[in-house]
Amino acid sequence: MPLTGLAIGCLGGGAMAQALLTGLIKSGIQARNLYVSDTRHERLDYLSRELGVNGRESNRDLVRESDVVILAVKPQVVEEVLKETGDLFQPRQTLISIAAGITTRFIEKFLPEPVPVIRVMPNTPCLLGCGASALCSGTNAGDRDRERARAIFSAVGRAVEVPEGLMDAVTGLSGSGPAYMYVILEALADAGVRVGLPRDVALLLSAQTMLGAARMVLETSEHPGRLKNMVTTPGGTAIAGVYALEEGGLRVTLMRAVEEATRRSRELSGGLK
Template identity: 40%
Template sequence: MQKTIGFIGAGNMGQAIMGGILKSKLVSAVDIIMSDLSEERLELAKECGIKVTKDNKEVAKLSDILVLSIKPNIYSLVIKEIKDYIKNDVIIITIAAGKDICSTEESFGRKVKVVRAMPNTPALVGEGMTAIVPNEKLTTDEVDEVVKIFNSFGKVEIVSEKLMDAVTSVSGSSPAYVFMFIEAMADAAVLDGMPRDQAYRMAAQAVLGAAKMVLETGKHPGALKDMVCSPAGTTIEAVATLERTGFRSSIISAMQSCTKKSIEMSKK
């Protein structure tokens, strides 16, 4: 990919994307430029060979693909600052919740190439799940280039924009639910006498392995569950308790609340 990729903002997600790009050798470090207010972040990036600056306009001028990895509340301010400096054919990637393609185009004051993306925090360990929505101005080759960027630190799915609120609940926010699940399993193991560090490792690896089985076997999660449940055994006893205490309905209700909140944020 012979492109200059720019980042305005270098928080956790911006760093994860840059790390994935460098690790996959999609482009070299000298083809990445970033701006940030943090001297520490700029220095760390500079040590990796990335071009750094505090001038957002400089990043805008040089970027073929520009990632806005900033907080939603300052999107309009940053776009107002850079909109007259971007290249005509630049691809703008947004990663903020509640910022739809239409609002981004309106902020720039014209039709620009926009990709709305929703990555999640496991991107920090190379296991991200990202949904993207490209607008109609991108070519097939340009969409492929964006997919390669997000594939460099996990997996990516192209979805319709109407599904982005559901994406927020099923992958964007869901690591938090899984962390709570792991913590609860570890607490139970500690209650049974296991050291906490060991309990966290065992619970986390069990979740990791189970998720990998879903992805790699292609089998229905229910079928994989049935494989573990021996007649009159320990697992089906635990499953029965989960059903009795509303495990499924609790997860579904939580995700519906998350989706509802995402919709409300989009309307602001």
């Protein structure tokens, strides 16, 4: 495994950092090889107690001790953290950033050459080990660094590699996508209530149906159109429902949502190139 024997540290101990550390432990990485830093003492105590990882109050100490450093702070404090720690990074290390909208070029400005940088766009289902993450490489990142990043994010879901120019599109699709799914899920549950189901039953059936449909696509590798055709019998209930969806413009509305979220991501990251 690309991570065996490596010290992995998270700069920032928020929810995503906790998800990554938990996933790594479940994948077989020893907690003694994992580090986390945070400005909140109570948060460090909690992560150390619950996960058994090494808490560090100093970001600089964490960078010194880690072979792989995950930059897991909010985008607005990335520059501050990199100004504090950037001089410590070495080419043997891999710096992985999950800060939304922050480009590899922006990060590299604060680092000695040639430090490898990998940028990752995860999404919130990583918290449950079923996230979707896309990664791209900075100027100095090689196969070793990409393998390290893929191993980390495969521990909390599925990971793919894309060119950095497509990261805004990733943000518009999978990064923002859970919100779209929640809107659809809520609407399905409301529809169930409208036709007579108790709300808790309607919500459970809607959520499990969405989960099952997604797993069918991932585990059979069948095109979703083919899977849809398997459900829609001639003159049946499913095709009547699909017709109503098409009539209401659901397909175009979802496509427009991804386009708008992608556009907004480009606006937000425009000053951080």
